[in-house]
Amino acid sequence: MDESLMILTRLMMGIGHLALILVAAPLLQGLIKTSKAFWQMRQGPSILQPYRDLRKLMKKEELISEHASWIFLLTPRIALASTLMAALVIPNAWGWAPLNGWGDIFLFGASLGLVRLFSTLSGLEGAGTFGGMGSSRELFVGLLTEPALLLGLIVLAFMTQTTSLQGITTELQSISPILPPRLLVLIALGMVSIAEMGRIPVDNPDTHLELTMIHEGMLLEYSGPSLALLSFAEQIKQFLLLSLLAQIVWPSGLISGSNGLLALLGALGFAGIKVAVLGLFFATVESFFVKRRLFLLPGYLATSAAAAILALVSLWFVRGQI
Amino acid sequence: MVNKGSHIVRQLFMSLSIALAGAGLVWGITTTRGGDWVKTGLRFFTGEGAGLALSWKLDGLTVFFLCILLLGQGFSSLYALGYLKEYEEKKKSLWPFYANWFLFLGSMFGVLLADDGFSFLFTWEMMSLFSFFLVLYEHEEPQNRKSAYIYFVMTHVGTVFLTAATLFLYTKTGSFAFEVWADAVPTLTTIQLNLVFIAFFIGLGTKAGFVPFHIWLPYAHSAAPSPVSSLMSGVMVKVALYLFLRLVWLTLGPGPVWWGWLFLLVGALSATVGILSASVQLDLKKLLAFSTIENVGILGMALGSAFLARSWKNDVAMDLALIAFFWHALQHMLFKSLLFMGAGNIIQATHTRNLERLGGLLKRMPKTGFGALIGIIGITALPPLGGFWGEVILFQSLWLNTSNLANGWSKVLLPLFSGVLALVGGLSMATFVKWFGISFLGQARSPVAERAKEANPVQYITPILVSGLAVLSVLWPAATLALIDLPLSVLRNGTAVGIGSSIGKPLNMSSVYLIIFSLLTFVVVILSKRGNRRVTATWNCGSPLTPSMQYTATGLTKPIRILFSKVLGSHREVERDFGETRYSLHSLGYEGRIKDVFEHIFYRPLIQGVLWLASQIRKLQEGSIHLYLGYLLITVIVVLILGR
Numbered sequence: 017m018d019e020s021l022m023i024l025t026r027l028m029m030g031i032g033h034l035a036l037i038l039v040a041a042p043l044l045q046g047l048i049k050t051s052k053a054f055w056q057m058r059q060g061p062s063i064l065q066p067y068r069d070l071r072k073l074m075k076k077e078e079l080i081s082e083h084a085s086w087i088f089l090l091t092p093r094i095a096l097a098s099t100l101m102a103a104l105v106i107p108n109a110w111g112w113a114p115l116n117g118w119g120d121i122f123l124f125g126a127s128l129g130l131v132r133l134f135s136t137l138s139g140l141e142g143a144g145t146f147g148g149m150g151s152s153r154e155l156f157v158g159l160l161t162e163p164a165l166l167l168g169l170i171v172l173a174f175m176t177q178t179t180s181l182q183g184i185t186t187e188l189q190s191i192s193p194i195l196p197p198r199l200l201v202l203i204a205l206g207m208v209s210i211a212e213m214g215r216i217p218v219d220n221p222d223t224h225l226e227l228t229m230i231h232e233g234m235l236l237e238y239s240g241p242s243l244a245l246l247s248f249a250e251q252i253k254q255f256l257l258l259s260l261l262a263q264i265v266w267p268s269g270l271i272s273g274s275n276g277l278l279a280l281l282g283a284l285g286f287a288g289i290k291v292a293v294l295g296l297f298f299a300t301v302e303s304f305f306v307k308r309r310l311f312l313l314p315g316y317l318a319t320s321a322a323a324a325i326l327a328l329v330s331l332w333f334v335r336g337q338i
Numbered sequence: 339m340v341n342k343g344s345h346i347v348r349q350l351f352m353s354l355s356i357a358l359a360g361a362g363l364v365w366g367i368t369t370t371r372g373g374d375w376v377k378t379g380l381r382f383f384t385g386e387g388a389g390l391a392l393s394w395k396l397d398g399l400t401v402f403f404l405c406i407l408l409l410g411q412g413f414s415s416l417y418a419l420g421y422l423k424e425y426e427e428k429k430k431s432l433w434p435f436y437a438n439w440f441l442f443l444g445s446m447f448g449v450l451l452a453d454d455g456f457s458f459l460f461t462w463e464m465m466s467l468f469s470f471f472l473v474l475y476e477h478e479e480p481q482n483r484k485s486a487y488i489y490f491v492m493t494h495v496g497t498v499f500l501t502a503a504t505l506f507l508y509t510k511t512g513s514f515a516f517e518v519w520a521d522a523v524p525t526l527t528t529i530q531l532n533l534v535f536i537a538f539f540i541g542l543g544t545k546a547g548f549v550p551f552h553i554w555l556p557y558a559h560s561a562a563p564s565p566v567s568s569l570m571s572g573v574m575v576k577v578a579l580y581l582f583l584r585l586v587w588l589t590l591g592p593g594p595v596w597w598g599w600l601f602l603l604v605g606a607l608s609a610t611v612g613i614l615s616a617s618v619q620l621d622l623k624k625l626l627a628f629s630t631i632e633n634v635g636i637l638g639m640a641l642g643s644a645f646l647a648r649s650w651k652n653d654v655a656m657d658l659a660l661i662a663f664f665w666h667a668l669q670h671m672l673f674k675s676l677l678f679m680g681a682g683n684i685i686q687a688t689h690t691r692n693l694e695r696l697g698g699l700l701k702r703m704p705k706t707g708f709g710a711l712i713g714i715i716g717i718t719a720l721p722p723l724g725g726f727w728g729e730v731i732l733f734q735s736l737w738l739n740t741s742n743l744a745n746g747w748s749k750v751l752l753p754l755f756s757g758v759l760a761l762v763g764g765l766s767m768a769t770f771v772k773w774f775g776i777s778f779l780g781q782a783r784s785p786v787a788e789r790a791k792e793a794n795p796v797q798y799i800t801p802i803l804v805s806g807l808a809v810l811s812v813l814w815p816a817a818t819l820a821l822i823d824l825p826l827s828v829l830r831n832g833t834a835v836g837i838g839s840s841i842g843k844p845l846n847m848s849s850v851y852l853i854i855f856s857l858l859t860f861v862v863v864i865l866s867k868r869g870n871r872r873v874t875a876t877w878n879c880g881s882p883l884t885p886s887m888q889y890t891a892t893g894l895t896k897p898i899r900i901l902f903s904k905v906l907g908s909h910r911e912v913e914r915d916f917g918e919t920r921y922s923l924h925s926l927g928y929e930g931r932i933k934d935v936f937e938h939i940f941y942r943p944l945i946q947g948v949l950w951l952a953s954q955i956r957k958l959q960e961g962s963i964h965l966y967l968g969y970l971l972i973t974v975i976v977v978l979i980l981g982r
Contacts, residue, residue: 074866074868074869075868075869076869077869077870077871077872078869078870078871078872079871079872079873079874080871080872080873080874081873081874081875081876082873082874082875082876083698083780083781083876085700085701085704085707085778085779086700087700087711087779092866093859093862093863093866094859096858096862097855097858097859097861097862098855100858101721101851101854101855101858104854115847115850115851117847118734119730119731119733119734119847122729122730122733122734123721123730123851125760126719126720126721126726126730127721129718129720129763129767130715130720130721130722132767133714133715133718133720133767133771136767136771136775137771137774137775137779139775140771140775140776140779140780140888140889140894141779141780142780142876142877143697143698143779143780143781143876143883143885143887143888144876144877144878144883144887144888145878145887145888145889147889148780148888148889148893148894149889151771151775151889151894152889152893152894152895152896152897153897155764155767155768155771155894155895155897155898156768156897156898156901158764158767158768159761159764159765159767159768159898160764161764162760162761162763162764163757163758163760163761163764165760166733166756166757166759166760167753167754167756167757167760170733170737170753170756171753173737174737174740174741174753177741179733179734179737236877237876237877240869240871241866241868241869242866244866245862245866310897311897311900311901314901321757324757325750325754325757328749328750328753329750332745332749332750336745337743337744337745337746337749338745338746338747338749338750
């Protein structure tokens with residue numbers, strides 16, 4: 017009886033965790049769009065526009081290419097579900113993640129990998145050039161980001177002696193925020209996050225020009241509810257990456273012992289502010305740079321991997337283990 | 339009328355093969371026990387005590403690999419039941435195929451059971467020989483004859499090293515038995531031990547497909563008929579890896595630390611080179627064969643991590659690395675069989691292996707496509723399927739190995755291998771998106787692809803069965819772990835294995851993940867079922883869409899090809915023929931080529947050296963009678979001196 021109650025509680029908490037992410041992700045997107053509009057000196061859309069877009073798309077008719085197969089319709093569903101699986105390992109405002117065992121740092125990247133597999137396959141579904149171009153570039157960027165992402169997370173795992181993201185955020189609270197390896201990891205993961213979010217200088221989320229697009233190229237054939245699901249999955253992915261970064265910069269959770277409703281809300285508010293500030297930061301970064309050519313990206317992502325390796329070396333130096 | 343008879347023969351033989359595999363598996367499940375299951379010997383020429391004994395042993399390690407062998411045999415035979423039909427229709431005699439099929443399977447069985455050097459070498463050579471015949475089955479194609487020849491040469495180079503090591507140990511101990519060897523290892527000097535290790539490493543590594551001994555593998559595995567390819571890639575390379583455990587781990591003992599590093603390094607090299615070569619391949623089956631090299635590399639890295647953990651006395655990391663090894667070996671067998679079966683169906687439907695001529699097959703062969711899709715998710719090591727969990731355990735083992743080291747540069751070096759593994763993961767995604775996407779999605783790129791028809795029912799049912807087993811192994815990890823427990827306890831000298839406890843428990847995550855993922859997908863599918871759907875043309879800026887507008891297989895991985903052009907040895911030649919001005923072009927020619935770097939740098943000079951030596955030796959025999967008389971004179975003098 018007691019045990020089933022525990023399982024039920026955990027289940028409810030897990031659903032709450034996902035619900036929070038589902039609600040917050042479009043808001044973050046709206047915030048980023050608004051702040052980009054500010055830098056471009058124009059009147060941007062309302063901060064709630066992403067919600068309206070999603071609702072509108074869900075109601076629309078869906079056009080499917082005559083060459084597409086069932087994978088075309090499966091992809092958006094898998095993309096959303098798999099992104100939510102990645103969400104299960106990210107510690108939330110209260111420092112808790114529904115899936116927290118050893119090795120879940122590997123789960124995060126791999127769940128996003130499944131999204132990438134299906135979306136690149138769907139890029140080839142329409143039999144047009146744009147989709148294939150998007151897939152080809154996405155695969156290329158993907159193989160470059162993966163080592164940097166993994167190495168960055170592994171260094172954090174060494175720093176905190178655990179391979180669970182929940183454990184990492186808990187342990188990071190007792191580590192100095194200006195420890196050199198920690199700063200280097202932050203650089204590495206920050207650069208990777210830009211690539212994973214599909215933002216400048218890697219990709220431009222706002223254009224549909226064949227020369228510049230990666231992610232949008234794959235989605236070109238989508239419309240209606242499927243497009244809504246894919247954009248939603250992308251917004252969630254962006255939210256996850258930023259909240260992970262936020263937890264690394266300034267890890268916070270619920271301080272045990274203060275379990276009142278006020279403390280719960282306080283932690284939530286603090287986490288919200290952290291993510292929002294990071295969102296503003298990346299929007300600003302994006303406004304000040306230009307998109308780079310595809311073949312300049314290996315250099316960019318190699319820098320990020322190098323930062324992760326330097327973080328590793330400096331970690332052992334700081335600890336006096338080399 | 340001949341057709342009718344051969345029809346029955348085919349069903350009879352393949353059913354026999356399936357029945358044998360099934361019986362073996364059932365026997366294995368019902369008689370699980372610890373320690374040595376069966377130990378027996380056959381004695382020959384037993385005159386004065388020193389007769390020749392062929393001894394056989396069945397312990398947990400053997401049982402695990404037998405399980406892989408029997409599963410592979412069962413599935414491949416079931417698949418062959420449909421696949422061989424085409425040969426009957428072409429009136430090609432299948433008798434050599436049946437004979438070699440059973441002899442090949444039997445010799446692999448023998449290698450797994452062999453408990454002494456002599457039976458090992460004997461069955462090993464049989465395995466090479468009969469697989470060679472199977473590779474040569476479609477000998478009408480000159481390409482296949484070349485492939486088989488390369489295989490034959492390389493496998494014998496490997497055997498030379500194995501024979502040398504075996505005979506050396508025999509002269510040292512006076513026995514072929516592995517047990518006697520293991521006891522005698524402490525008496526060897528360090529140099530002798532290392533030399534024996536290197537000989538085993540080269541000999542077994544050749545069969546496993548470690549870089550740089552891999553050059554035969556893509557030729558041979560892709561030239562054989564598809565059921566045989568799936569056996570060779572899924573099972574035969576595992577047999578070679580099994581011997582690493584039997585001969586190096588159990589017989590030569592812990593060994594120095596550099597053995598572990600060698601495995602790790604060669605593994606990482608094989609994984610990277612294998613998958614890089616695969617990513618630029620255009621041949622449906624050669625791509626899969628290169629990916630086998632990649633997976634053997636990953637298995638090699640697991641072995642390396644296990645060896646290192648053993649030398650550093652890190653038991654948890656060692657257990658994890660070994661679990662990763664066995665888990666991945668099993669999963670790779672399943673997924674590689676799936677993919678080779680998919681490739682076989684495509685080849686029979688279109689009679690081409692060139693990716694550039696395929697396309698749009700998912701609509702024409704939906705059931706084959708489904709099996710292949712499961713296969714690519716598994717082989718690219720993505721959740722929720724099994725390929726991923728093996729890599730997670732390997733990552734965890736490398737991580738533990740590093741964090742438990744007191745100090746030293748190894749702490750920087752080891753995590754880099756995780757980075758390599760991640761790069762390999764990204765490359766394999768690109769490779770298999772290309773393999774699946776170009777052949778199954780989009781529009782047909784040639785008339786043969788347009789006319790393709792779904793294969794025989796048995797040829798798509800088998801892959802679906804394999805997928806079912808792959809899903810089951812993740813959904814019920816306890817059963818898979820119980821199977822892995824068998825070899826693990828042998829490798830740990832029979833001591834208690836904590837697999838049910840702290841190490842194995844987190845693996846139950848695999849079923850939790852799969853269940854939550856399926857539920858979430860289901861919920862999303864239900865919730866998003868609304869609105870109308872209309873089928874229209876693909877948007878193409880207003881102009882009509884032709885099949886040649888699609889991305890090609892070459893184009894899809896072109897960025898990889900450009901980035902890694904040094905490693906891949908890729909180069910392009912563009913020929914422009916201008917008209918009067920530089921702005922009007924008469925003709926444009928493009929040629930891109932990939933040369934096998936290892937063949938170029940490593941094997942060409944070697945072969946040229948051998949040929950040069952041969953031509954020097956030939957000077958001894960130039961047909962001059964005076965020279966021969968001179969040889970006779972010298973011989974007589976030498977004999978006289980020696981016989982003095």
